[in-house]
Amino acid sequence: MDLDSYVAAHAGEWRRLDELARRRRLSGAESDELVERYQRVATHLSVVRTSAPDPSLVAHLSSLLARARTRSAGARVTTWRSVAGFFTERFPGALYRLRWWWLSTLAANVVVTGVMILWLLANPAVEQTLLSPEQVDALVAEDFEDYYSEYAAQEFAAQVWINNAWVSALCLSLGILGLPVVYLLFQNLANLAVIGSIMHRNDEGPHFWGLLLPHGLLELTAIFVAAGVGLRLFWSWVAPGDRTRAASLAREGRTVGTVALGLAAVLLVSGLIEGFVTPSPLPTWARVGIGVVAEVAFLAYVFVLGRAAYARGHDGDLDASLLEDRVATAS
Structure with missing residues (x-):
């Protein structure tokens, strides 16, 4: 995979997710957009890890996803x-x-x-x-x-x-x-x-x-x-x-x-x-x-x-959405 081309193709989407994750208030439409872009960027991170595991890019996307996940979760409360x-x-x-x-x-x-x-x-x-x-x-x-x-x-x-x-x-x-x-x-x-x-x-x-x-x-x-x-x-x-x-x-x-x-x-x-x-x-x-x-x-x-x-995949561990993103390192 050409990493530079991949970054150029998706950099705008990453910037938009970063912008949404940093906003103090989100409208309903923006909240939906945040979740949708989070899922797409998570896919991007998976692709980068698999095809071109550049440590700095993986770290950047992991940090971005962590902020977005925290923002989307908000003040999570325990429900019945x-x-x-x-x-x-x-x-x-x-x-x-x-x-x-x-x-x-x-x-x-x-x-x-x-x-x-x-x-x-x-x-x-x-x-x-x-x-x-x-x-x-x-x-x-x-x-x-x-x-x-x-x-x-x-x-x-x-x-x-x-x-x-x-x-x-x-x-x-x-x-x-x-x-x-x-x-x-x-x-x-x-x-x-x-x-x-x-x-x-x-x-x-x-x-x-x-x-x-x-x-x-x-x-x-x-x-x-x-x-x-x-x-x-x-x-x-x-x-x-x-x-x-x-x-x-x-x-x-x-x-x-x-x-x-x-x-x-x-x-x-x-x-x-x-x-x-x-x-x-x-x-x-x-x-x-x-x-x-x-x-x-x-x-x-x-x-x-x-x-x-x-x-169904429940083994006692935390849900994957609550875990930290793992950062790939160069061998």
Whole structure:
């Protein structure tokens, strides 16, 4: 491509877009023109990058498009449509794209927890080094159940939500380092395994699962999602694939933000179940049934809605119109 001829042919259009982008006020017709010229200049930038990637011209057009995009967006406000779009497209699309990371994390933790409980049951001496006989008796008799009814339901639900959101935030934020996520998971699973083994040893296994499963299915799934996505963030710079490490890390970092916002809503649901359903006088089958319904609804959300959203191009990253234009550099 003859770059000089291309610049001469389109320089007037670029100047016009620059003029519109710098105006303080635009009429309706001028706003439409701004959007139309923005799209055409974006095509011009793509052509230049592909055929004649002159760094100075690419930088100029990228800067022009950035100003035009900011001007066209104006004071963007969050609408109910954008919120609905987040929960029907961006968040489920992210969960579906990263499904193998968090499903693998979930499966590994379930297996490890089961092995730990069986090992503790086969080695009762370990339990005696962790808790005194009096503490074990108190845990079995009242402490485990009283934990769920010690506070008012709404206060307990808020407390649980904040705590689980904090654990999930740690898994996501520390994911870039990898090992801290594994440590956090081990700490939580070790506590669960110790309590589970003690309850089973004292013939309170059904009671243990009856109190844990109503909220625990969705709650633990959300934490495993956070851990899996955090580990994917770590892997994004270890093995970036066909992207640069910076680009790979940036993409997964933006997706982490998407997942963090979405999980806050998921954990709110599990917190409400833990605050109002787990300690309720409902029969065990009904309480566990509510937990199973919540878990199945979440999985359907991922594998039905999320799969469809991912097929439409929603993968948890920001929309391309909100990303910075990438500037080509000479090799």
